[in-house]
Amino acid sequence: MKPEVSFLNQSRCFLAALTAIFVFFCLSSPAAGSEDPSSDNHGLMLAGLSELEGTHGHGPSSLDDLEGDHGHGPSGLDALEGTHGHDEMAVQDDGVICPEDSVCLEAETQLPLRLLPRPFSHVYSEPAADSDNIVIANIPAFHPLFVFERRDIDMSDPASPGGWYRVGQSRDDHQGWMQAADVMEWRQALLVSYTHPGGQIEGRNPVLMFRDLDSLKELVDDFGRQDRAREIYQGIETGDVPGEIVSMEPQRFVDITKQFYILPILDWEETSIMGDDVRLLQLAAAVPEQRGADTLDDEEYSSQARIQRGDQAGAAMEDLNVDIVFTIDTTRSMQPFIDMTREAVVKMVQDFTDDTAARFRFGLVGFRDCIDTVPWLEYDVLNFTPELVDGDRLIHLLEHELEETEVGSGDYAEEGFAGVDEALRSDWRDNSLRFMVFITDASSNPKGDPQNTTGKDEHDLRREADDAQVHILAIHLLDPRATEDHPIATPQYMKLSQVRGSSESAYTSVDAFEQEEYQALVDDIVMEINDLLQKALGTDDDAAAATAQVQDEPQEVGQGQEAVGKLWEAALVEYIGQSASPPKDIVAWAMDRDLVYTADRSLEVRVLVNRDQLSSLAQALDNVIQALMRAEVTQMQFFEALQSVSSQTMQSPEDISGAGRLADTGLLPSFIQALPYKSDILSLNDEMFASMTAEQRSQLEWNILAKLEQYRAINEQVDVWFRLNETDPDREMVYPLHLDYLP
Template sequence: ALWDLEGDMGHTPVASEPRDDGIRCAGEGPCVESSTALALRVLPRPFSHVYAQRKADESAIIEANVAAFRPLYVFAREGVELDRAGDPRGWYQVGAGREAPVGWMQARDVFEWRQALLVSYTHPGDPIEGRSPVLMFQDLSSLESLVDDMDMAGRARSLYADIRQGEAPASVVSMEPERFVDITRQFYMLPILDWEQTRIQGDDARLLQLAAAVPRARGADTLDNPEYASQSRVARGEAGAGLTDLQVDIVFVMDTTRSMQPFIDMTRDAVARMTRQFTDEAAARFRFGLVTYRDNSEIIPALEYATRNHTPELVDGEALVDLLSNSARATQAGSLDYPEEVFAGVDVALRSAWRPDALRFMILVGDASAHPKGHAQNVSGKDEVDLRRELDDAQVHLLSLHLQDPRAEADHPVADAQFRHLSRVRGDAGRSA
C-alpha cells in the first residue's frame, strides 16, 4: 500500500494486542457483531457435520452432511483462528434457530457470514465495450498492490493477458468466467465475509473478501484447476449456441375487448410480413404463442372469457397469422369499467410451453389499465410487481405496447405505470421496453 512508502523509522514499537474482531458471545442467545448488532451466522460447506462436542470423531456426529449454504446461528466460538483462510482452526456452537444450539461445527467446515450479503455477477456486456471479468486475489495485500499501482490499468491488462495464456500469477486464485453466468439458471454463491472501504481514481469503492461456494463440491472454482481454468477463458462470443442455432419463442398477449380489432389486424399483418421473409432455417428456429384477455367473465358472462391461451403448444408464424385472423377476434360486448384483465393475461402467458434453451419474449398489446390486486374483477390475484418478479425468474423479456385512446386520458397514467413496470429492463429499474 502507498503508506508503506513512508517507512517506520522513528516510530515507537507498539506491543501487540489480541485482535478484537467485534464478536460478542454473552452465553444467552446467539453471538452478536458489535458494530451492527446482528446475530452472527455461519454457512456450512458441503459434506460437513455437526458434533455433540468439540471432537471431530464419527462417534460424536449428531447430524451428518448438514444442508450446505443454509445459515446457522452461532452461540459460542472456541479457539477460532481465521488468519489462515485455507485452514481455519477452532469450533462454533451452532443452531438452526435463535432459541438454542444443537451442537458444534469445525471452523474448517463453515464460512463466517457477518454481512448476510451475497455477490452475484452482472451481465458483462458485449466483448468490445463490456466490462472485464472479476479477478479473485489470494490475499488483501495482493489486491491493494494492484489498486495502488500508478499504472493500475496496465497491470490489470497484463494479468488478464497472462491468465488467457494459461499463466495465472500465484496472487490470482480465480476469475469470473468470461461468458455470463446467470445465477437464476446456474446457482453459485459468493458470500461477503468482510470488506474494506477505499478510493479508486477518486471514486469510492469496496474491497470484498469472498467465500466461493459451488453446489455438491467442497472447494471453489480456482485457476489451478485445469478444467475450470480452460472453461473460464471461453470468450463470450464463443460460448453456447451460435446465431444459427439460436431458438426464439415469442408470445403475444393481446386485449380483445371491442376497441382492439384494428390493432389485432395490424399485429396479424406485421407477423405475416415478418414470416414471409423467413428462410426455412429461420422459420424452424422461431415459435409463437398467443394469449388473449378481456375482463372477468363471471361478472360479465357476455365476454365469454377472462383469458384464453390459443397456443397450448407454440406454433410457427403461419399458424399464428391464422389464429389472429380467426380465433383472436375482438368481442362486441362491453365491460363494466375501462380497466381489463391485463395481469391475468400475462400470468397465463408466463406458463406457455417455452422451449428450454430458447430466448423468451412476451409482447403485451393493450389500451387499458389492469384491475389492481384485490379488486373484485382481478382474477389472477396478482399485480405488476408480482408478475415482474415471475418474469425475471422465468427469464422472460416483456415488451409492452400501451395504445392510448384520447377518450380514455384519465386511465393513461395508471396503465402507463403498470405497463412500464411489467416491461422493466432487468437490472435497470429506470428503463422499460
C-alpha cells in the same frame, strides 16, 4: 372505443372480492358459523400454494438493503446472535444450541449450523488428526456440512482456530470429525449471485476475485481505479494475471437459476465511492458435485472464463429454438390490430425455411378487464395455447378465435398485468430463447386497484420474467383521445420491457390511428426475430447487415428493429452462458459493483431456503392476510385479529398481543426475523395499521398476496430446486430466493 372514465375506480371489484374472501374463510372453518372464522386455512393462498404444506413495497434488492454493522459482516453480525428465549444452559456462548443426537442450531434463527470445508481437508473417525483415522479424504471444498457436536472450539485466534466439529453431509447422521482449522462456519443463509452482465459492448465487466481485502481496498481507494481496473482486465486477457487476483467470473453469463452455484458471504466491509455505498465481500465459491480450485493460474478455467459473452464457441447452437407468446389486449377497438398482427405472422411463416419452421413455437394470450366489475367481458385473461403451437396454428387462432369484445369495459385501464402473468406461465421449451410480444392501447390496473386481479405490478412481473428468462417487447398504441392515460401506461410498460442486464427498454409506441405504421412495426418485429435466428444458426449471411441498417429518418420500423436487437442479444447471452462454468473451490474478496463503472451492480443478494422454510413463510404470510381482512371487516385492531387467526398455528398466540411490531410476534419463521435486511411489513404495528388509508391497506394486502403467488410459482417449478449434496432428501433441496421476495 373505450369510454374515458376515472382511472382510479375504487368500487365494485374490491368490495365483492373482500366480501367473498371473508365469507369463504368463515364458511371453511371446522364448524360453519363458529365464532372463529379463521381457524382453518381459508384458501386465500393462490392456486397451488397449499401444496407447499408438508412437502419435503418492494423489498431489498441488493447488499445496500442489508442492515447491521458497517464493519465486518455475516461471520460476526450481532444481528444474527442471541438466544430468543431458549434455555440459557443449552445455548453456548456464541449462540449455538447442540441438542444430543441432533444437528446444532443457531439459537436465534433455529437454522442448522453449517460449515464450509476448506480445500484438501479430511473427515476423521475420531477428533485426532491421524492419517489412520481418515474416513473421508479430501472432502469437497465449500460444500455445506451439518454440525452435530462442537468440542473445545477456540476462536481467539481467527487465523488458527482450535477444536473439532462432528459433521455430516445430511442432517440424518454424522460421518466423523473435522478440525476447526479446516472449516469455516456459515452462520446464515445469505449468498450472492452474478447479475446479468448485459451485452457484449455496453455490458458490465466480470467480477474480479482478490486474494485479500487489503489488495481490493487499495484498488477501490485509488483515484485512478478505473484505469487500473482496465489494465487488470487487459492483463488477464493476454495471460498476464496480476498476483493479487485469484480468479474471475466468466465473461459469459452463468444464471444461478439454471446452473446452480454457491457464493456464500463469509465477511464484508462497507465503503463509499463518489457518495455511493458499495460493499466489499469475502466469498467462498462452490459448485455442487464438482471439485477443483478454479483460479486464473489454471489454464483450462482461465481459457473458458475469457471467452467473450457473445462468442458461440462450445454453445449448443444446433439445439437453439425460439418461443414467442403474443399477449394481446382484446377489448373494444383492438380488432384491427389483431388482424394486422395476424398478417405479420403470415409473412413470418412464409419466410420460414424447413429448419427454422421447426425451431419456432408460438403462444397466444388475450386479456380484457376484471369480470367481477364488468361480467359481460367474458374473461379477464384467456390462454388460447396451453401448449405452444406452430405458425399455422397461431394464424388460425388469430383469425378465428381471438376477437375483440363488442362491449365497453367500464374504464380505460385494462388487465394487462394479468395477461403478462398468464403468459409467463406458458409451456416454454428448454433450449429456447423466450420472447413475449405485449400489445395494448391502455394502461394496466395498478397493484392495489380493485380491478387488479393478480395483485402484481410491473416490478413483480419484471422479476418473474427475469427468473423465467422471458424477454418482453411492449407495443403501446397511443390513442390521441386518451392522452391522460399515456403517462400512466408508459412507465408501466417501459419497466415491464426493460432489457435484462441493461437500463434500456424494449418499449415501442405508435399512434393508434396510424394503422399502416403499426403494420410496418409488427412486420418488422417478427421478421427481425426470424432473421436473427438464421444469423445465429449461420444460415443467413445478409441478416447482420439488415440488423445494422440505419434509417435516415426515425421510423417505427427502426424502433422495432432496435427493440428486437436488444432483447435478442440479452437472450442469446443467457443461452450461450450455459456453456460457461462458474469458479469453485476458492475463497476471495470481491466488490458488489463493476470496478470500472460502479453504477452497474455485479452481485445481488439471495437467501437460500428449502421447501419447508418456504412453506412456513407462506403459512405465516397467509395468517397475516387473514388478519388484515378480519381487522378490515370487524374493525378489530390488527394484532388482536392476528392473535385470533394464528391460534391454531402458533404454540403461544397470546404472545402476539404484547408484541410491538409484526417482527416481534414470533409468527414469521425465525430465520426471517434474524436476517439483517430492511422490511416495511415486519415493522407493521397497531398504530401503523390504524393510520393507514383504505387504499394503503389494500396495497399492503396486494403486496403480500403477490409474494404468496411467487412462492407458489417457485414451488411448482421442479427444475429450480437443487441439492447441495446428492444424498439430501427432497425436503432439503434449496432455492436461491431473491431478497425482493421476502416479506
